Amino acid sequence: xxxxxxxxxxxxxxxxxxxxxxxxxxxxxxxxxxxxxxxxxxxxxxxxxxxxxxxxxxxxxxxxxxxxxxxxxxxxxxxxxxxxxxxxxxxxxxxxxxxxxxxxxxxxxxxxxxxxxxxxxxxxxxxxxxxxxxxxxxxxxxxxxxxxxxxxxxxxxxxxxxxxxxxxxxxxxxxxxxxxxxxxxxxxxxxxxxxxxxxxxxxxxxxxxxxxxxxxxxxxxxxxxxxxxxxxxxxxxxxxxxxxxxxxxxxx
Amino acid sequence: xxxxxxxxxxxxxxxxxxxxxxxxxxxxxxxxxxxxxxxxxxxxxxxxxxxxxxxxxxxxxxxxxxxxxxxxxxxxxxxxxxxxxxxxxxxxxxxxxxxxxxxxxxxxxxxxxxxxxxxxxx
Numbered sequence: 001x002x003x004x005x006x007x008x009x010x011x012x013x014x015x016x017x018x019x020x021x022x023x024x025x026x027x028x029x030x031x032x033x034x035x036x037x038x039x040x041x042x043x044x045x046x047x048x049x050x051x052x053x054x055x056x057x058x059x060x061x062x063x064x065x066x067x068x069x070x071x072x073x074x075x076x077x078x079x080x081x082x083x084x085x086x087x088x089x090x091x092x093x094x095x096x097x098x099x100x101x102x103x104x105x106x107x108x109x110x111x112x113x114x115x116x117x118x119x120x121x122x123x124x125x126x127x128x129x130x131x132x133x134x135x136x137x138x139x140x141x142x143x144x145x146x147x148x149x150x151x152x153x154x155x156x157x158x159x160x161x162x163x164x165x166x167x168x169x170x171x172x173x174x175x176x177x178x179x180x181x182x183x184x185x186x187x188x189x190x191x192x193x194x195x196x197x198x199x200x201x202x203x204x205x206x207x208x209x210x211x212x213x214x215x216x217x218x219x220x221x222x223x224x225x226x227x228x229x230x231x232x233x234x235x236x237x238x239x240x241x242x243x244x245x246x247x248x249x250x251x252x
Numbered sequence: 253x254x255x256x257x258x259x260x261x262x263x264x265x266x267x268x269x270x271x272x273x274x275x276x277x278x279x280x281x282x283x284x285x286x287x288x289x290x291x292x293x294x295x296x297x298x299x300x301x302x303x304x305x306x307x308x309x310x311x312x313x314x315x316x317x318x319x320x321x322x323x324x325x326x327x328x329x330x331x332x333x334x335x336x337x338x339x340x341x342x343x344x345x346x347x348x349x350x351x352x353x354x355x356x357x358x359x360x361x362x363x364x365x366x367x368x369x370x371x372x373x374x
Contacts, residue, residue: 035350039350042354042357044360147372148372148373149372150368150369150370150371150372150374151368151369151370151374152366152367152368152369153366153367153369154364154366154367155361155364155366156361174358181256181260182256182260184256185256185257185260194366195360195361195362195363195364195365195366196362196364196365196366197366198366216253216254217254219254219255219256219257220254220255220256222256224358225358225359225360225361227361227364229369251358251361252358
């Protein structure tokens with residue numbers, strides 16, 4: 001009869017297999033640790049973006065505008081969100097707040113929600129129900145008109161603003177492309193990360209020309225490094241890039 | 253509709269049809285083709301996600317068993333002869349995917365300086 005040792009999980013380890021099993025186990029642990037460290041070390045820094053739950057919910061007053069993604073031009077802020085700041089807006093999860101704020105475009109409103117922040121990029125996830133959105137009595141103050149900044153050629157990456165601002169880590173790159181596209185289909189404001197700061201800002205909200213949404217062609221290249229041209233404008237302290245989809249090229 | 257929306261819509265349709273197939277299979281079909289399942293109901297919701305994913309295979313197997321076209325015994329013969337080859341190929345494939353992915357990583361265009369093509373109103 002064959003005396004070849006045979007491993008059975010609930011029986012003592014056969015003598016002939018002990019050394020093999022111990023060396024294999026140690027090798028696997030060392031190998032997996034090496035692979036984990038190697039892959040981890042080659043990944044880009046996910047950045048410092050995060051939900052600022054430690055700030056608790058913030059309430060600010062301002063005017064709703066559509067570019068065409070909803071933004072709030074803050075007229076009465078607080079110690080963390082000053083007046084004059086422009087906040088991008090989002091709903092819960094991968095959904096927009098467009099339908100809730102659409103009837104209040106141009107009106108003075110008070111918004112309450114959680115802030116997502118990554119450096120100078122920030123966004124408010126507006127709370128649900130009447131608690132998140134209230135109309136404020138009185139006329140909306142006159143706001144500085146959008147400042148056109150000319151046409152620019154830029155290189156960088158199109159992301160969804162929510163994940164990039166801190167909802168996901170990492171919130172950009174090819175590994176995040178499917179998530180970013182789902183957010184963008186859900187009408188979350190897109191953001192362009194520029195290779196170098198433009199007019200002092202590395203992050204620009206991106207839209208299509210003439211007040212349209214992100215061009216369809218851009219969805220295919222979300223998360224990839226691209227070169228594109230577009231018209232730049234400033235609203236409050238937020239830069240908006242109205243990209244020309246025909247000029248978009250994948251960088252090799 | 254862009255490619256991302258097309259893919260998303262496709263997945264939604266696939267799962268919607270899968271939910272319909274699962275509803276019929278888990279209430280009627282499973283009783284017809286598996287006598288051990290008759291009278292047992294608690295486990296059926298657990299099969300829901302799987303049936304939604306592989307509903308064409310479920311329909312095909314259901315048809316084969318209902319019509320007696322399949323060789324049921326052969327299905328349970330484990331294909332052990334190929335296990336070693338498949339295991340080695342899968343391990344090599346994972347390693348190759350990681351290595352190729354790392355080699356072909358796109359480089360962030362840090363050297364590209366933003367260029368103003370024209371000023372406001374030009």
